[in-house]
């Protein structure tokens with residue numbers, strides 16, 4: 009591939025595509041936004057026209073593919089459309105970065121994996137939190153089984169959001185208005201697939217372990233409908249015998265968006281939670297070797313430390329920028345990008361098993377193929 013900036017198309021010009029556009033604008037020497045598609049012409053126009061060199065706009069991604077003129081695409085549409093849209097690009101030989109969750113069903117993930125291999129065209133899952141630079145650092149640290157952590161024994165994660173308050177407060181929808189995230193058909197489920205997918209995937213990324221079995225129970229309170237769980241509690245068993253728990257809650261009334269993680273190793277703990285109102289999660293920090301064990305809440309984080317800033321150079325504080333840089337670099341070099349459909353398989357298989365367990369009330373095995 010020549011050394012002109014990689015020409016990028018975006019499908020879905022909604023909320024998150026503003027972050028993708030900013031990530032493209034942050035690296036003009038390697039990427040440029042040339043094409044935007046949205047079913048709402050005004051949304052496509054707004055995203056495309058703010059550029060110095062305005063991007064072309066389309067209302068249908070198939071027309072966009074026929075028009076060509078780009079090297080790769082970012083797909084950021086409601087979940088139910090991820091598979092169909094990605095499939096059309098991959099069949100046209102265009103590499104795609106598909107927002108999380110990669111697909112709504114495991115069969116769709118399998119089909120995309122097969123299509124990607126057959127067409128020799130990369131499909132990357134947009135698990136953006138993998139590109140948080142602290143996560144990168146911790147992954148390398150944990151996977152060396154350092155004396156300060158050892159091997160993973162158990163973990164606890166949560167993903168809480170008051171989604172109706174977000175829809176009204178941030179998106180400005182009137183009370184009771186519909187949104188695709190409330191609809192189990194268009195979102196592929198509720199709190200698990202839409203937000204907890206981040207933490208579920210992050211545990212895999214940091215620890216290098218895969219999910220092998222789950223047991224889940226949930227609630228289906230309005231305004232969620234069509235089988236979207238408003239909350240779920242899940243137990244996990246990992247492939248190395250470690251275990252964990254998740255509380256996913258989309259009706260966390262009067263609670264700000266909040267994600268947290270505790271990874272308990274043989275010798276230490278890794279912690280991530282918000283430190284102040286307005287943050288949806290705080291920095292990752294970990295217990296160091298030294299210091300006395302805490303015996304009181306007041307000094308529970310005695311001996312903990314945040315990550316060494318000087319070892320995180322070369323990565324942006326913005327995970328969308330890091331994610332795009334990694335995607336662009338691999339496509340230009342013709343190498344395998346990070347977090348392909350194959351790497352993402354266990355995350356999607358875990359989510360599939362959670363939905364099976366929610367349906368049956370029984371433990372479910374996480375598919376391996």
Ligand SMILES: NC(=O)c1ccc[n+]([C@@H]2O[C@H](COP(=O)([O-])OP(=O)(O)OC[C@H]3O[C@@H](n4cnc5c(N)ncnc54)[C@H](O)[C@@H]3O)[C@@H](O)[C@H]2O)c1
Nearest residue numbers: 020021022023024045046047048051084085086107108136
């Ligand atoms: N990585 C992250 O941290 C993160 C954060 C938020 C959202 N997301 C993901 O990004 C995706 C989009 O979320 P969002 O919050 O931007 O949603 P959104 O509703 O704001 O935007 C979706 C856009 O897709 C458009 N659209 C609908 N059907 C279309 C079609 N057939 N063709 C083209 N455009 C179509 C809609 O008009 C809308 O503008 C979802 O997968 C979501 O889970 C990821």
